[in-house]
Amino acid sequence: MKHRISHAAFKELKRNLGYxxxxxxxxATLRPFEQFRGNTRGVLVIIVDESWTDRYARAAELLMTGQRRTLLSREASRRVVQVLKPSMKPKPNDWIDPLGPYRQLIVITTSADLVPETLLxxxxxxxxVSPPTARHLAAGRRLAGLPTLPADLLQELSRADLGVIASLVGRRSLSKKDLLSSGARRFQGSPITALGDLPGFATLRPWVSALARDLDEWKAGTLDWKDVDHGALLIGPPGTGKTxxxxxxxxxxxxxxxxxSVAAWQASGDGYLGDMLKAMRASFAEARAKKCAVLxxxxxxxxxxxxxGGRNAYYESNVxxxxxxLTDGMVDVEGVILVGxxxxxxxxDPAVLRSGRFEEHFYIGLPDDDERAAILSHHLSHTVDPLQIRKATDCLRSVTPADLQRLARKAKRAARVHGRTVTVEDIKSSLPKxxxxxxxxxxxxAVHECGHVLVALASKLVSDVVVELEDSVSEQGFDAQEGGRVQYRMVEEILPTEATLLARIRISLAGMAAEEVVQGSRSIGGAGATxxxxxxxxxxxxxxxLSYGMGKNMRFYADRQKIDATFTVPPELNGEINAILAREYRSAKELLTKEKTQLMRLAAELVVDRRMEFKRDLSASRIGHS
Known part of the structure; x- marks a missing residue:
């Protein structure tokens, strides 16, 4: 993408306020992304208001070329900017080759549902796309030779929808009365659904319900703001619905x-430290100005x-x-609920997470069986009952809510082809092959999973176990589905001991040990990925x-939270870690060798039954399966 445009293109922009x-x-919308900042290869889908489709198409062409001719003729860049409108005939999956000769491709569309699945x-x-800001409106009017308008009026206009902006921004004179008489509406994009009407988020609902009651009492003057929960941190993998x-x-x-977002703060202005801090302060000021708001x-x-450390230390410290x-004493900033x-x-930084800023920490994980069906039904506007699609969604155990939304788009597209509302068959046809x-x-x-089961039950760390087996795996679309899975109900432990930690290691390695006991060698099924x-x-x-002092030396090296796939272990300690893993693998293998007959019997039954349940107090005897 071109960060600069030609002088001729700039002169053309001055004559066309809409462009x-x-x-x-x-x-401003694309500035946080690497395709803009680093000019890297990629396909970008930009969703815009239908009334401004042509304007954004021309703007995208100018962004790609920097040349005036793209504002005058679409032929100049038709290979790198494509437009999809509802009035157009649906495009086939091979409409555009994602591996074509272009370095970057922008698709301007009014809805992601119109974009072929392969391109999506x-x-x-x-x-x-973000709507024009008050600063954009002021600059555009200035370049067009129009009189300056008050900052608060431009701010109010920037909150209107694009139809109102198009109608009013070019007027020589404008007042708040004109805005009101135009029926100006705040730019919202798609309608926002209240949490009570959404599936999922089970762990967060009690907190929101309590907060709603507290806010009502605070607004009524019967509760001090200091007694209202005013901050929460949402933790979880991408696509789980935090935003x-x-x-x-x-x-x-x-x-x-x-x-x-922090990325939006970093992208403000020219991206210098002063611009970043200014944008950060502006967000907090906006939230405070609303008297009561979620930031x-x-x-x-x-x-x-x-x-x-490193060359960015000064920048990060200041940020x-x-x-x-800005967040110090949030309890005294009435009406601002901070959510990160x-x-x-x-x-x-630990200081950011302390009490007084983010009071509650919530982990948002993948949806369970019931939630998957309910989320998909929600994205299908409840045209299909969740109970009808459970058979389809139960096999999608590693999908995120974002994956389910994509599946819903695909099902709706399949239904449109047949000119009908979405059916169960449309959903089935949209599932990954x-x-x-x-x-x-x-x-x-089956042997691998039953190895986990036997060692887990022998460890006395679990009260019951459920093991499931699949005879097929996903080819594409979502993350590859596992062939089998084990779910443990762990015995509650307030303070895990060294024996407990060793047992956890043994349980994790038991699947590979079982393969070696029965098949003579182990596969890559229990390794190779985070x-x-x-x-x-x-x-x-x-x-x-490194953290608990349970090695040869009783010494603290690192916080346990820092130890992940990216952590570098001091070379002199690798031998101790390897010794623990080798010892527990041998222990799991010895136990399973003694129980080989039972291991093979359970594996054979799992192949037939696909699902089995166990309880520890029955010495690994099967108590039920379905």
Whole structure:
């Protein structure tokens, strides 16, 4: 993308206020992304208001070329900017080759539902364009030779929808009365659904309900603000709905949402430290001005840590200090509820997380069986009952809510082709295709999972176990589905001991040990990825040596929270970690060798039954299966 445009193109923009506003807001929308900042290869899907489709198409062409001719003729860049409108005939999946000759491709559309699935999957960026800001409106009017308008009036106009902006921004004179008479509406994009009308988020609902009651009492004057919960941190992997929750929470509470992110602060102005701090202060000021609002800060881990070292230490220290200053004594800032979101809580400065800022920490994980069906039904506007689609969604155990939303788009597209509302058949046809596993692989997987079961029950750390087996795996679309899985109900332990930690390692390694006992060798099924059996075992062993003083030397090396796949272990300690893993693997293998007959019997039954349940007090005897 071109960060600069030609002089001729700039002169053309001065003559066309609509193109200027579209170009300015498009740049602001894309500035956080690497395709803009680093000019890297990628497909970008930009969702725009239908009435401004042409303006944003021309703006995208100018952003790609920097040349005036793209504002005058679409032929100049038709290969790198494409437009999809509802009035157009649906495009086939091979409409555009994602691996074509272009370096970057922008698709301007009014809805992601119109974009072919292959292109949507290939997109690095799928984003709703941000509307023009008050600053954009002021600059555009100045370039067009129009009189200056008051800042508060421009701010109010920037909150209107694009139809109103198009009608009023070019007038020589404008008043608040003109805005009111125009029926100006705040730009909202898609309607926001209250949390009470959404599936999922079970762990957060009690907190929101309590907060809603507290806000009602505070507004009635019967409760002091210092007694109202005013901060929460949402922790979880990408795609689990953290940003979605913030908007739904604000709608449930009936208060405005001020949504921003650390990336947006960093992208403001020219990206210098002063611009970053100014943008941060502006977000807090906006939230305070609304008297009662939810201030949502996404990508909170991007704020950094003080004393992190490196060439960015000065920048990060100032950013963290400014954030601490703005959030210091949040209990005294009446009406502002601070909600943060992160994928990497360990990267956040500890002072940011202390009480007084983010009072509550909530982990948002993958949806369970009931939630998956309910979420998909919600994205299908409840045209299909959740109970009807359970058979389809129960096999999608590793999908995120974002994956389910994508599946809903695909099902709706399939229904449109047949000119009908979505049916169960449309959903089934939209599921990732599956590959049937060879019988030998299914048996090996069953042996692997039953190895976990037997060692877990022998450890006395679990009260009951459920093991499930699949005979096929997903080919594409979502993360590859596991062939088998084990769910444990752990015995509650307030203070785990060294014996407990060793047992956890043994349970994690038991699947690979079972394969070696029965098949004579182990596969890659329990390793090779973050979150795998071997990763879990290695992490616990590393924590024992580096964090808990359970190695040869009773010494503290690192916080247990810092020990993950990216952590570098001191070379002199690798031998101790390896010894723990080897010892517990041998222990698991010895136990399973003694129980080989039972291991093979359970594996054979699992191949037939697909699901089995166990309880520890029955000495690993099966008590029921379905």
């Amino acid at each position: 200027f506003l579209a170009y300015s807001s498009l740049r 999957n290939a997109a690095e960026v799928i984003v709703n 979605f929750f913030a908007s739904a929470m604000a709608a449930e509470l009936g208060v405005p949402l001020v949504a921003t 949502f800060v996404d990508e909170l881990d991007g704020i950094g840590r003080r004393r992190s 963290v200090n400014c954030f601490l200053e 979101a992160t994928n990497r809580v360990k990267d956040i 599956k590959t049937k596993l060879p019988e030998a692989v299914v048996l090996r997987t 979150g795998s059996d071997l990763d879990a075992a290695t992490r616990v062993a590393t924590q024992m040596v």
